[in-house]
Amino acid sequence: MSLTLQNHTGLATRRHHLLPHVNEAKTRAFLTTALPNVRYLSGFTGSNGAVLITPERAILFTDPRYQTQASLESDCEVKIAKGPLLGEVSKWLKRLKVTALGFERNRISYEEFQQLKELARGVRLKPLLGLVEMLRVVKSVDEIATIRASVQLNSAALEQALKNFTPEMTEVDLAAEIDYRMRMLGADGTAFDTIVASGPRTALPHAHPMELPIAANELLLIDMGASVGGYASDMTRTHAVGKVDAKLRRMYRAVLESQLAAIDAVRPGVTAAAVDRAARNVLQGYGMEKQFIHSTGHGLGLEIHERPRLGRKEKTRLLTGMTITIEPGVYEEGVGGVRIEDTVVVTDKGCEILTPSGKEFVVL
Ligand code: ZN
Ligand code: ZN
Numbered sequence: 001m002s003l004t005l006q007n008h009t010g011l012a013t014r015r016h017h018l019l020p021h022v023n024e025a026k027t028r029a030f031l032t033t034a035l036p037n038v039r040y041l042s043g044f045t046g047s048n049g050a051v052l053i054t055p056e057r058a059i060l061f062t063d064p065r066y067q068t069q070a071s072l073e074s075d076c077e078v079k080i081a082k083g084p085l086l087g088e089v090s091k092w093l094k095r096l097k098v099t100a101l102g103f104e105r106n107r108i109s110y111e112e113f114q115q116l117k118e119l120a121r122g123v124r125l126k127p128l129l130g131l132v133e134m135l136r137v138v139k140s141v142d143e144i145a146t147i148r149a150s151v152q153l154n155s156a157a158l159e160q161a162l163k164n165f166t167p168e169m170t171e172v173d174l175a176a177e178i179d180y181r182m183r184m185l186g187a188d189g190t191a192f193d194t195i196v197a198s199g200p201r202t203a204l205p206h207a208h209p210m211e212l213p214i215a216a217n218e219l220l221l222i223d224m225g226a227s228v229g230g231y232a233s234d235m236t237r238t239h240a241v242g243k244v245d246a247k248l249r250r251m252y253r254a255v256l257e258s259q260l261a262a263i264d265a266v267r268p269g270v271t272a273a274a275v276d277r278a279a280r281n282v283l284q285g286y287g288m289e290k291q292f293i294h295s296t297g298h299g300l301g302l303e304i305h306e307r308p309r310l311g312r313k314e315k316t317r318l319l320t321g322m323t324i325t326i327e328p329g330v331y332e333e334g335v336g337g338v339r340i341e342d343t344v345v346v347t348d349k350g351c352e353i354l355t356p357s358g359k360e361f362v363v364l
Contacts, residue, residue, distance in 0.1 A: 008075040010142065011043050014135060015058050021131045022053070027100035027124075029054045030131070031089060034107035036302040037132040039230060042074040050085045051076065052092060059092060061085045086112060090119035100124040102131075130307070137299060137307050138321040143231065144345055147301065147323050150187075150228035151343050151354040154235055157181035158224060158357060165364055167216060167241075171196040171209035174222070182226045191225035191232035191304045202238065203337040205294060205329060217242040219336045220364065225304060232304045234325050235355050236341035239362045248338070251288070251330050252361050255338040258282035258328040259359070262296050262310075266326070266344060266351040272314035279328040280312075288330045297325040300343065322346045323354075 018041070022030040030053045032038055038049040042058070046066040052059045060076035062085070070078045081088035093101060101120065105127035108116070116125060139147065161178040169177075175196040182190060197207035199218035207221075214220055223236040238252065258279045265278035276296040283289045295311035300323055308316035310324060318324075324346070329339030342355040 008043060010140060011041065011075050012058075015041055015053055017135055018053065018131060019055060021134070022102050022128075025102050025126050025128055027102045027126050029093070029096075029098045029100065030102040030128070032104055032107065032132060033085070033112065034104060034132075036136075037104070037107070039302060040132060040136055042076045044070050044074045044076075045230060046070065048085065050089055052089055054096060054098065057096065061088050061092075084115070086115050086119055090116070093120050093123050098123055100126055102126045102128045104132075105129055133307055136301055138319050139301060139323050139345070140321075143301065144321065144323065146229045146231040147233065147343070147345070148354050150191075150226050150231045150233035151235070152356060153182065153185045153187055153228055154224060154226040154233040155355060155357040157185055157187070157226065158222065158235070158237065160185075162239075162364065167214070169214050170211050171198055171201075171214060172211050174214065175209040178222070178224055182224075185226075187226040187228050188230065189227050191227045191234065191300075195221070195223035195236075197221045197337075198241070200334050200336055203331040203333050203335060205331060205337065205339065214241055217244055219244060219248055219338065221337060221339060223339065223341065225300075230302055232300045232302070233355075234300055234304060234327075234341060234343055235357060236327055236329075236339045237357060237359075237362075238338045238340060239364050241364050243363070248336055249361065250286070251332075251336070251338045254283055254286040254288050255328055255330050255340050256359055256361075258292075259326055259340045259342070262326045262328060263342070263344060263351060263353060266318060266324070266346060268318055268320045268346055268348065270318055272308045272310045272316045272318065273312055275318070275326070276310050276312055276314070279326070283328065283330060291330045291332055292328055293331060294329065297327050297341075299324050318346050320346050320348050 050061040058076040175194040196209040199215040202221040225234040262279035297310040299306035327341030331337035344351040
């Protein structure tokens with residue numbers, strides 16, 4: 001939590017860009033209770049907040065714990081609710097004579113919806129989907145700078161953690177070392193639970209670290225991300241601990257080639273599916289396409305998974321300023337798995353790989 005006065009430039013512009021999309025839904029008022037959207041529209045970083053936007057007003061609702069922080073971080077009018085936020089929101093809907101309210105159908109719980117219906121009688125509730133997320137997809141210069149800092153810190157944390165790697169370590173030990181390094185380097189925290197998997201467990205794409213020794217002559221897969229200034233980074237590296245057999249080395253070669261082909265396909269105007277296809281085509285050449293069981297990547301920003309998803313059927317066209325991950329992987333049950341993941345930003349000419357960590361097959 002930072003209690004310094006924030007730079008508010010851009011917040012009003014974001015809200016201004018949102019309003020025409022709200023109007024398209026035949027309503028003038030919009031409510032978000034989703035914290036990443038609250039942060040994006042108001043600057044507020046607390047754990048309980050709602051933002052109400054009309055053409056005339058931008059109101060941030062929070063509870064007494066955040067009274068000081070809210071007015072420092074946000075350029076919105078701040079209203080402190082003594083009880084549930086939606087109660088206070090409803091009062092203001094009446095006061096502002098709001099007759100129709102757009103709300104986020106995928107972000108509000110059934111209970112909150114019932115509450116809102118009860119409290120804001122007479123207000124027509126319009127379910128909307130992904131309006132703020134759509135704005136968040138293309139990052140500003142400032143956002144890209146923050147994501148770059150997050151990515152660089154993440155790579156520095158891995159480098160430091162691997163310097164302290166010893167053969168006696170367990171997966172949990174190494175994950176803890178990584179998290180500690182992130183914190184010491186100035187991260188807000190991790191962007192998601194650090195994945196460390198060794199040996200055949202590398203075949204589980206989202207393995208949780210266990211109290212198991214990191215095995216010699218096996219693969220070691222690390223998937224980690226920091227949160228810096230609220231923005232996520234995301235990187236996977238697969239290393240060898242000692243000598244691994246030819247089958248695993250071939251797997252690594254295939255995934256690296258696939259990852260480079262996908263990065264090569266990234267440029268404004270191409271569909272997310274085309275990037276995914278570039279990764280799959282290479283793996284097909286190795287007869288490994290069936291072992292690639294997830295999508296090629298995802299957008300990231302205030303959240304670790306944002307639009308677009310780089311999947312087989314994703315028709316979204318890439319735009320300059322999108323930040324996405326490229327992370328093909330190949331997994332064989334009982335044997336092991338390889339995934340290589342970088343964060344890249346789409347540029348006018350193609351993309352820039354933000355992740356500075358090398359991708360040669362490292363033997364620890
Ligand atoms: Zn990822
Ligand atoms: Zn990842």
